[in-house]
Amino acid sequence: MHISTNSPARSAVVFGASGQIGAALLQRLLAAGWQVHAVSRQARQDTAALQWLQGDLDNPPPLPARPDVVFSCGPLDAFARWYQRHALVGVRVIAFSSTSVLVKHTSPDPAERDLAVRLASAEHAVFAHARDQQADATILRPTLVWGAGMDRSLSRIAALARHWGWFVLPRSAQGARQPVHVDDLAAAALAVLDCRAAHGQNYALAGGQVLSYWQMVQRVLLALPRRPRLLPVPDWLFRALVVLARRSGLLHGFGSAVQARMAQDLVFDIEPARRDFGYAPRGFSPTPAELGLTQ
Ligand SMILES: NC(=O)c1ccc[n+]([C@@H]2O[C@H](COP(=O)([O-])OP(=O)(O)OC[C@H]3O[C@@H](n4cnc5c(N)ncnc54)[C@H](OP(=O)(O)O)[C@@H]3O)[C@@H](O)[C@H]2O)c1
Structure with a gap:
């Protein structure tokens, strides 16, 4: 009798999978053999391991009852609202926020201050609901993102x-900057997954080089x-x-x-991420394609 030693593929729900970070994460998940349900407001093409579900965070489509992990790569405040409405006992949650939460709360621009407040309260809501669900959540806060040619800066x-x-x-x-590559963020999202030290933590994720x-x-x-x-x-x-x-x-x-x-230093400590899950981001040397340009 043949006994299969293959464990079943792990399953993930990914919100924001069509965005610049979400797309990089999707690629890594599929390459690693995961079964993925990805949510988009638009209809998209399925593949064998990837099923797109159409809907948004305020009117979500039916989702698998108990994925191994839920990733949030879209707007965090909408994700926090969605998460609070769902019982996902013990399901691992990894959500992208932003270092804006640390930088913009003192901005002279009321819209920027509002963003910082919304991010802080969404982070808090995610951690609180995860505790109620006996689940482990990790929040990742990228700096300025590059690499997919989809960024607005x-x-x-x-x-x-x-x-x-x-x-x-x-x-x-x-002012000092540490732009971070989308694929280093996707790698970080996978690296924290099974890292016990990352449970209940947030991490600033900056790039591997400080430049003016x-x-x-x-x-x-x-x-x-x-x-x-x-x-x-x-x-x-x-x-x-x-x-x-x-x-x-x-x-x-x-x-x-x-x-x-542009005159202010925006430098963040990536040592906790390096120590806890081996975060090792690349420096900043973009190609035309990574800046959204075809030759
Ligand atoms: N871009 C940066 O420089 C930067 C820096 C720091 C942190 N972040 C954070 O990192 C995360 C990802 O950023 P990103 O720039 O890759 O992506 P994004 O532009 O924030 O959004 C990613 C995707 O989220 C989906 N989305 C938007 N609103 C939605 C809603 N109401 N319901 C469901 N899905 C919705 C959209 O997909 P569909 O159109 O397919 O629905 C979109 O492509 C965000 O939390 C962002 O705040 C970004």
Whole structure:
């Protein structure tokens, strides 16, 4: 008699699986042999191990009764509302938040302060409900995300610089940054899964290199064909150019709080993640494809 030693594939529900972090996670889960139910507001194509369920977090589709793990790679506040409405006793939860929770609560922009408050209260709600469900939750807080060519900051800079053949930054844009690659975040989400030390914890997930804002943008331009020039301008001139770009529809939502932050250091300690689950993110050397550009 043949006795199979294969254990059944582990199963995951992934919210936000079509986003930049979710897509990288999906790839890793499928490559590792998981059975995945992914939720999207749009109809998408299933494969043997991947079933897309159409719906959103406030009107969710029926989901498998007891997956091994639920990943949240979409809006955390909507996920927290969904999670609080569901009994998922003992089901592992891994949810992406953002370092914005640490940075934006003192922002001069009320919308940014509101985001920080919503993220903090959603993180709290996830941990509280997990405790009620005798479940283990881990919250991952990425910094500025890159790598899928879908981000609204570095990929947007790349697109504008390619279009113009140059890019401008204020001289004060020297604040430290640690951009983090989507695949390093996906790897982290899998690494925390079976890490006991990560239960009930949150982790800042930054990239493997600290650069000034200026150096970060220079690396973006270095990746582009015909290497657009980076021009330093006085802060007042940069502010005036942003107003013009906004009025002509080239730029959206690049408010004064965002501009002021270019001079601020946003550096986060990744040592707890390194110690607990071997987090080892790459440095920042993007290719055109990782910035959303086809050659
Ligand atoms: N982007 C960054 O630089 C950054 C930085 C730090 C932290 N984060 C956090 O990391 C997580 C992932 O970010 P991301 O940029 O990869 O993705 P995202 O743009 O925040 O969203 C990912 C996906 O979530 C789905 N979604 C949006 N609203 C939904 C809803 N109401 N119900 C169900 N699904 C919904 C969308 O998929 P469908 O269109 O298929 O429904 C979307 O593609 C988020 O929590 C984000 O706040 C991002």
